[in-house]
Amino acid sequence: MTELTVAPLADVTMPRPRGSVRGRLQDALPKIVLAPSFAAILLFVYGFILWTMYLSFTNSKAFANNNFVGLKNYQQLWTWTFETDPPSNWYTAIVNMGLFGSLYVVCCLALGLTLAILLDQKIRGEGFLRPIYLYPLALSFIVTGTAWKLFLDPGIGLEKAVRDLGWTSFSFDWVVNPRMMIYCVAIAGIWASSGFVMALFLAGLRGIDSEILKAAQIDGASGFAMYRRIIIPIMRPVFFSALIILTHLAIKSYDLVLSVTGKNPGGAAELPSTFMYTFTFTRNQMAVGSASAVIMLMAIAAIMVPYLYSELRDKGQ
Amino acid sequence: MKFRTKLLAGVMFASVVGVAVSAQAAEVKEVQMLHWWTSGGEAAALNVLKQDLAKEGFAWKDVPVAGGGGEGAMTALKAMVAAGNPPTASQILGYFAVDYAEAGKLGDITSLATKENWAKVVPTALQKFTTTNGKWDAVPVNIHSVNWVWINKAVMEKIGGTEPKTFDDFVALLDKAKAAGVIPLALGGQPWQEATLFDSVVASTGGIEFYKKAFVDLDESALKSDTMKKAFDNLAKLRAYTDPNYAGRDWNLATAMVIKGDALVQVMGDWAKGEFKAANKEAGKDFLCYRFPGTDGSVIYNTDMFAMFNVPADRKAAQLALADATMSISFQSAFNVVKGSVPARMDVPDTAFDACGKKGIADVKAANADGKFVGSMAQNYAQPPAVAGAYHDVVTKFFHGEIKTSDSAVTELVKALNAAK
Numbered sequence: 105m106t107e108l109t110v111a112p113l114a115d116v117t118m119p120r121p122r123g124s125v126r127g128r129l130q131d132a133l134p135k136i137v138l139a140p141s142f143a144a145i146l147l148f149v150y151g152f153i154l155w156t157m158y159l160s161f162t163n164s165k166a167f168a169n170n171n172f173v174g175l176k177n178y179q180q181l182w183t184w185t186f187e188t189d190p191p192s193n194w195y196t197a198i199v200n201m202g203l204f205g206s207l208y209v210v211c212c213l214a215l216g217l218t219l220a221i222l223l224d225q226k227i228r229g230e231g232f233l234r235p236i237y238l239y240p241l242a243l244s245f246i247v248t249g250t251a252w253k254l255f256l257d258p259g260i261g262l263e264k265a266v267r268d269l270g271w272t273s274f275s276f277d278w279v280v281n282p283r284m285m286i287y288c289v290a291i292a293g294i295w296a297s298s299g300f301v302m303a304l305f306l307a308g309l310r311g312i313d314s315e316i317l318k319a320a321q322i323d324g325a326s327g328f329a330m331y332r333r334i335i336i337p338i339m340r341p342v343f344f345s346a347l348i349i350l351t352h353l354a355i356k357s358y359d360l361v362l363s364v365t366g367k368n369p370g371g372a373a374e375l376p377s378t379f380m381y382t383f384t385f386t387r388n389q390m391a392v393g394s395a396s397a398v399i400m401l402m403a404i405a406a407i408m409v410p411y412l413y414s415e416l417r418d419k420g421q
Numbered sequence: 422m423k424f425r426t427k428l429l430a431g432v433m434f435a436s437v438v439g440v441a442v443s444a445q446a447a448e449v450k451e452v453q454m455l456h457w458w459t460s461g462g463e464a465a466a467l468n469v470l471k472q473d474l475a476k477e478g479f480a481w482k483d484v485p486v487a488g489g490g491g492e493g494a495m496t497a498l499k500a501m502v503a504a505g506n507p508p509t510a511s512q513i514l515g516y517f518a519v520d521y522a523e524a525g526k527l528g529d530i531t532s533l534a535t536k537e538n539w540a541k542v543v544p545t546a547l548q549k550f551t552t553t554n555g556k557w558d559a560v561p562v563n564i565h566s567v568n569w570v571w572i573n574k575a576v577m578e579k580i581g582g583t584e585p586k587t588f589d590d591f592v593a594l595l596d597k598a599k600a601a602g603v604i605p606l607a608l609g610g611q612p613w614q615e616a617t618l619f620d621s622v623v624a625s626t627g628g629i630e631f632y633k634k635a636f637v638d639l640d641e642s643a644l645k646s647d648t649m650k651k652a653f654d655n656l657a658k659l660r661a662y663t664d665p666n667y668a669g670r671d672w673n674l675a676t677a678m679v680i681k682g683d684a685l686v687q688v689m690g691d692w693a694k695g696e697f698k699a700a701n702k703e704a705g706k707d708f709l710c711y712r713f714p715g716t717d718g719s720v721i722y723n724t725d726m727f728a729m730f731n732v733p734a735d736r737k738a739a740q741l742a743l744a745d746a747t748m749s750i751s752f753q754s755a756f757n758v759v760k761g762s763v764p765a766r767m768d769v770p771d772t773a774f775d776a777c778g779k780k781g782i783a784d785v786k787a788a789n790a791d792g793k794f795v796g797s798m799a800q801n802y803a804q805p806p807a808v809a810g811a812y813h814d815v816v817t818k819f820f821h822g823e824i825k826t827s828d829s830a831v832t833e834l835v836k837a838l839n840a841a842k
Contacts, residue, residue, distance in 0.1 A: 285668075366669025367613070371814050
């Protein structure tokens with residue numbers, strides 16, 4: 105992926121004969137074209153990251169202020185991290201993030217890969233099946249979440265339907281059980297995103313050189329061994345892209361959890377994103393919210409930076 | 422060069438547009454209004470205000486808010502104010518008004534308030550939110566109160582129940598409903614709804630003076646007292662009368678259960694009446710409204726207000742016209758008949774209101790006179806959002822069993838409120 109985006113740029117910035125105004129303008133053109141988006145990203149992404157860090161050391165409440173309180177907000181979050189009985193909102197948020205994030209990423213990758221491999225068997229009606237799996241992505245998470253909430257609601261959804269069919273002892277009340285709610289969020293998220301991952305993997309599968317596969321067949325490799333030893337390793341960059349996309353979707357997931365759980369009953373459906381939003385905007389504790397945002401950023405960095413580093417270094421060699 | 426001519430033309434065009442814009446800025450006959458009353462009845466009620474202003478020559482411009490509900494609007498408002506571009510006025514709730522006032526973002530409409538003598542007609546406790554250091558900077562549109570119970574009359578007659586006067590009566594009534602096979606208590610299991618219910622339970626258990634001491638003064642001995650423990654125990658008692666699927670349910674779905682007769686009673690603020698109205702149900706005939714048992718005579722209120730922002734001089738006239746129209750007796754009556762709340766002025770005649778509205782108006786007057794008119798903790802009218810949020814946390818964790826006993830609930834409450842203060 106990265107090679108693709110870098111290559112044309114490198115091409116354009118190749119030195120050209122200098123001297124004429126036209127030539128100089130052409131040399132500068134890529135820089136001029138890129139400058140606005142570069143400036144915008146610098147300000148609106150990195151500038152505001154710094155601003156959030158700054159706020160996390162103040163005691164800002166409804167509005168930003170400059171009264172420094174040192175690490176007080178981080179200390180507050182640190183104590184909350186270990187408050188388990190009753191669980192503090194921050195503790196619940198971290199635990200839920202771990203549960204939801206790992207289930208979401210692992211299941212999406214597994215389901216997406218399986219679907220892609222099955223669809224890649226030159227089956228009839230692929231053009232019809234592919235959009236069906238991809239379609240959930242077209243729905244916003246609010247719609248997805250609300251639909252799943254209604255579908256899983258024991259009073260009107262799945263449980264009632266199965267009981268009406270005659271299995272009267274059937275019980276599936278996760279969506280109204282604060283302790284199990286987060287799994288329902290994961291189910292809805294996996295449903296929404298695995299089709300997209302499938303599309304990524306399908307593109308990867310179609311991009312594999314058929315010569316390699318033919319060579320493997322001649323050597324007598326079985327279908328399973330071919331996938332395990334050749335195809336899946338070749339698709340490593342696709343895993344890489346899918347993982348980055350899924351991880352950031354999981355971490356910024358906000359509307360899904362609110363719509364599936366119905367405004368956080370029992371404080372059990374907290375995620376770092378909802379925690380951050382609630383404290384910053386509805387509870388007027390902007391400084392605590394900022395501190396939690398900084399911790400989220402550092403947690404993502406701790407996971408992603410080593411991974412990015414190892415992946416990109418391999419490419420460079 | 423071609424490029425230069427184009428550039429020149431562009432600059433000229435921009436300056437022409439610029440002149441046109443600055444010429445227009447001299448006079449602004451327009452009210453920019455941020456609100457989230459966009460659905461059916463509320464939007465219709467607000468139309469009355471739009472027409473009143475149009476008669477005086479002021480155009481109405483809605484400030485669009487992505488995402489609907491109050492929360493999104495508050496975030497949008499914060500962004501507008503921080504950017505130095507506030508609307509003429511904004512719908513606002515509770516302590517958010519105080520925050521903006523303390524940050525010096527609100528304007529001054531005291532001249533109008535003095536002329537119209539608002540200090541006399543608006544309940545005293547409520548003026549805490551509409552004035553800052555004696556200066557008026559917001560106008561109240563309505564008064565809601567949270568200590569109501571809404572009962573399906575047909576179900577009530579079927580089980581042979583009578584108006585509950587005390588908490589024990591209430592529990593006995595719920596038992597009757599349970600025995601008759603209806604869901605006794607329709608509840609939406611969301612933190613704010615559980616906290617709203619607990620507001621009433623505390624006032625019923627300890628009396629309104631206790632409520633004031635605990636939640637308005639944050640008196641630690643009251644918060645830790647046995648009365649507060651008893652209030653938590655009473656809340657736990659009510660949990661046994663909900664249906665098993667209550668967690669996460671929206672409040673209007675719980676109201677619908679009462680309207681349909683699936684459930685006997687909902688404890689909810691008087692905005693629930695709007696749902697009964699929308700279903701063509703009549704107060705006194707199809708449904709009954711009582712004060713939460715044991716809180717008759719007291720009003721635990723919340724209110725919708727329009728905060729008046731500090732706008733440039735050329736927009737002041739429009740702002741004053743908006744404030745004046747909002748506080749007019751005709752608008753206060755027309756709006757609140759639809760909204761289900763009661764007027765924020767105590768001199769509005771109750772002729773247009775239904776039985777529940779009439780009781781509400783009389784209750785507000787009496788409670789204001791007796792000093793029993795108190796802000797709702799759950800709705801951000803007793804304490805700032807940080808403290809109210811901590812209160813929601815403790816109540817909902819107790820209700821869903823994360824906090825197991827009333828003893829630890831009281832300890833957690835004190836701890837959480839202190840951390841948020």
